[in-house]
Amino acid sequence: MPRFAANLSMMYNEHAFIDRFAAAAKDGFTGVEYLFPYEVPVAQLRQQLDEHGLQQVLFNLPPGDWSKGERGIASLPGREDEFKQSLDQALAYARVLGNDKLHVMAGLLDDENDRQRHRAVYLKNLAYAALLAAKENITVLIEPINTRDIPGYFLNRQDEAQEICAEIGVENLQVQFDIYHCQVVEGDIAVKLQRDMQRKHGGIGHIQIAGVPDRHEPDLGEINYSYLFTLIDQLAYQGWIGCEYRPKAATSAGLDWLKPWLAK
Template sequence: MPRFAANVSLMFTEVPFAERFARARAAGFQAVEFLFPYDHAAAELRARMEDAGIVPVLFNAPPGDAARGEKGLAALPGREAEFRDAVALALDYASALGCPHLHVMAGLAPAGVARDTLLGTFAANLAWAAGRARAHGVLPLIEPINRRDMPGYVLNTTTEAAAIIAAVGAGQVGLQFDFYHAQVTEGDITRRFEALMPIVAHAQFADTPGRHEPGTGEVNWPHVFRSVDAAGYGGWLGCEYRPLGGTEEGLGWFAPYRHQQHQERRA
C-alpha cells in the first residue's frame, strides 16, 4: 500500500509551522516532509515530531538568498563555498532530526553561462555533497522542476536527472520524482516512474494543472497510486500540494488509504 507523507510547508497552514506535525498525525499521516526548517531550532522541531509520533522523511537544503528569489546553489559556478556551507547546515539539521533525505536544489541558470558548465558544476557539487552526507546517513536527492512554475531552473526533465545521477554514481544521489512536475513537462507518468524506479528515492505528487489535492485536476490518482504500489515502490509519497480549501476538508482522497493503514496496524 502507498505510504503518504504530508508536506507541512504547504498543508495544515491554518496553524503555525511547529504545530502542523500534530495536525498531520491527527489526520492519519505517519510521516512529514517540508521545505525549509531553518527558522526553527532543530531540537524544537524534533521534540514536536516526537510528541506527535511522526517522522521526517525529506526537506530542502538552503536555497541561497531567498529574498532575491534564489532557488538553489548546486549548479551555480563560483558559488561553491556558499553551497558547501548550505549543505553543512542542512546536514546538521538532518542528523538532529533523523531525516534520511535532503533535496539539493540546482538553482536558476545565470545569464550567459553555458549549459555544460552548469551541469558540470551541478555534478561536482553533488559528488562533494554525497561524500559529506554519507557520514550522516543521509542521501542527497535531485528533483526536475517544470519551467512553467519555475522559469530558468536548471534541471527540468527526468532524463536530465538520470544522466546527472549516472555521472555522480548510482547510490550516491537519488531521484526525487515529482508526478506533478513530470506531468507538466513530460507526461506518461506511470510508465516513466516505473522505468526510473531503480534510482527513485522519494516521490511527490499534486494534481495538475492547479497543484491542488487529488481529484481537483486531470490525473487519475487511484490508477497512479495502484501503479506505484504494483511497481513495488517502498518509499514515501509526499503530498506536495496546495489545498484548494481547508487542509482537512480536502483529505477525502486520503480516506481509503488512512483506513487501510489503520487496518494493517491492527492486524
C-alpha cells in the first residue's frame, strides 16, 4: 500500500509551521517532507517528529537566495563552493532528522546556449554529492520541474533526468518523480513509471503528487490517481509518496481522497 507523507511547506498553511507536524499526525500521516528546514533549529524539528510519531522523509538542499528568485545552485557555474557548503548543511540536518533522501535543486538556465556548461557543472556537483551522501547511506534525488511553475528551470523531463543518473552511474542517485510536473510537461505517466521504476542507475527514488492543472488535492483535476496508486503498488515501489499540493481550502477538509488508502 502506498505510504503518504504530508508536505508541510504546502499543506497545513492555516497553522504555524511548527504546529503542522501535530496537524498532519492527527489526520493520519506517518511521514512528512518540506522544502527547507534551515530556519528552524534541528533539535526542535526532531522533537516534533518524536512527539507525533512521524518519520522525516525528505527535504531539499539550500537553494541559493530563494527571495531573489533562485531555485537551486547545482547547475550554476561559479557556485561550486557554495554548493558544497549547502550539501554539508543538509547532511548535518539529515543526521539528526533521520531522512535517507535529499533533493538537489538544479537551478535556472538563463541562456539556452549555456546548457552544456551548466550540465557539466551539474554532473560534477551531483557526483560529489552522491559520493558524500553514500557515506551516510543517503540517496541524492534530482527532480524534473515544469517551466510553467518555474520558468527557466534547468531540468524538465524524466528521460533527461534518467540519462544524467545513468551517466554518473552510482546507485544512490535517483529521480524524484513528481507526477504533477510530469503531466504538465509530457504526460504518459503510467508508461514512464513502468519504464523507470527499476532502473539500475537512476530509477525512481521518491514520488510526489498533486492535482492537475491547479495543483490542488489529487482527486481534483485530470489525473486518475486511484489507477496510478494501484500501478505503483504493482511495480513494487517501496518509497513514500509526498503530497506536494496546495489545498483548495482547509487542509484537513480536503483529505477525503486519502481516507480509503489509510483504511487499507
